[in-house]
Amino acid sequence: EVQLLESGGGLVQPGESLRLSCAASGFTFSTYAVDWVRQAPGKGLEWVSSISGSGRSTYYADSVKGRFTTSRDNSRNTLYLQMKNLRGEDTALYYCAKGRTSLSTPFDSWGQGTLVTVSS
Amino acid sequence: EIVLTQSPATLSLSPGERATLSCRASQSVSSYLAWYQQKPGQTPRLLIYDASNRATGVPARFSGSGSGTDFTLTISSLEPEDFAVYYCQQCSNWPLTFGGGTKVEIK
Numbered sequence: 001e002v003q004l005l006e007s008g009g010g011l012v013q014p015g016e017s018l019r020l021s022c023a024a025s026g027f028t029f030s031t032y033a034v035d036w037v038r039q040a041p042g043k044g045l046e047w048v049s050s051i052s053g054s055g056r057s058t059y060y061a062d063s064v065k066g067r068f069t070t071s072r073d074n075s076r077n078t079l080y081l082q083m084k085n086l087r088g089e090d091t092a093l094y095y096c097a098k099g100r101t102s103l104s105t106p107f108d109s110w111g112q113g114t115l116v117t118v119s120s
Numbered sequence: 121e122i123v124l125t126q127s128p129a130t131l132s133l134s135p136g137e138r139a140t141l142s143c144r145a146s147q148s149v150s151s152y153l154a155w156y157q158q159k160p161g162q163t164p165r166l167l168i169y170d171a172s173n174r175a176t177g178v179p180a181r182f183s184g185s186g187s188g189t190d191f192t193l194t195i196s197s198l199e200p201e202d203f204a205v206y207y208c209q210q211c212s213n214w215p216l217t218f219g220g221g222t223k224v225e226i227k
């Protein structure tokens with residue numbers, strides 16, 4: 001059974017940094033792209049970033065480009081999202097999601113999410 | 121960026137009725153469109169990928185159609201557990217984008 005478990009969320013002030021993690025199990029982690037998707041309270045889904053199975057290719061939403069960095073450690077089956085210069089509009093539940101096959105494919109498994117709150 | 125516009129925003133129907141949800145893309149996404157269901161307090165669930173393929177375990181009452189810029193998710197006969205928010209997503213171009221969602225509520 002595929003499992004994705006996010007951690008690292010919390011309350012931070014604007015301009016601060018935070019690193020999210022997503023521990024994966026139940027599938028061959030290194031062969032799948034994984035993404036971050038966020039959902040602001042009471043709002044819809046917003047794709048944040050994608051990373052290929054090898055980690056060599058990454059893509060970002062314009063809203064986070066230059067501030068967020070996604071990476072992965074295939075030896076630890078873990079996905080990361082380093083977030084810098086956080087803003088109020090980054091407040092959201094952050095999900096990691098597994099691509100159905102390769103990059104740019106729908107997400108067939110989702111974690112439960114970790115909440116990031118940016119507020120002074 | 122490809123903008124996905126979902127309509128209607130809210131659909132009020134009774135159990136047993138047919139639901140028809142629309143997703144329109146600002147430019148062609150070929151057949152690279154997916155549909156998700158999200159219930160309150162739950163994570164999204166993949167229903168349809170590549171416009172018309174049901175994901176594993178998805179009941180046959182859910183069907184997807186369309187290509188290019190116009191897509192439809194149809195629920196043939198609403199079950200009580202189908203009342204939820206539905207999102208479309210395009211996987212044709214970066215950045216990946218989601219529609220704003222359609223809420224299917226009990227009438």
